[in-house]
Amino acid sequence: MANVRIGCSGWIYRSWKGVFHPPDCPQRRWLAAWRREADVFGYFDNDWEACAPRNARRLQQLLR
Structure with a gap:
């Protein structure tokens, strides 16, 4: 049986x-x-700057 998330x-x-x-x-x-x-989170943004490494690190901090 498949897991559902x-x-x-x-x-x-x-x-x-x-x-x-x-x-x-x-x-x-x-x-x-x-x-x-x-344990699932979708991040959608039309601004590619949001995917920059510094912003990814900030998102990781917010998830703690």
Whole structure:
């Protein structure tokens, strides 16, 4: 049987505060909160600069 992985392409949805994200969780920690719940994350951006190594490192820091 195949594994099913569920992810999300975004995490900054104000309607999720208090429902998915704890009410006292600051927005800057929402990505890290999502990471604790799921092992899949899709990052989509039309700006190729977002894929630059320095930005990839920043994304890794946010996921911790």
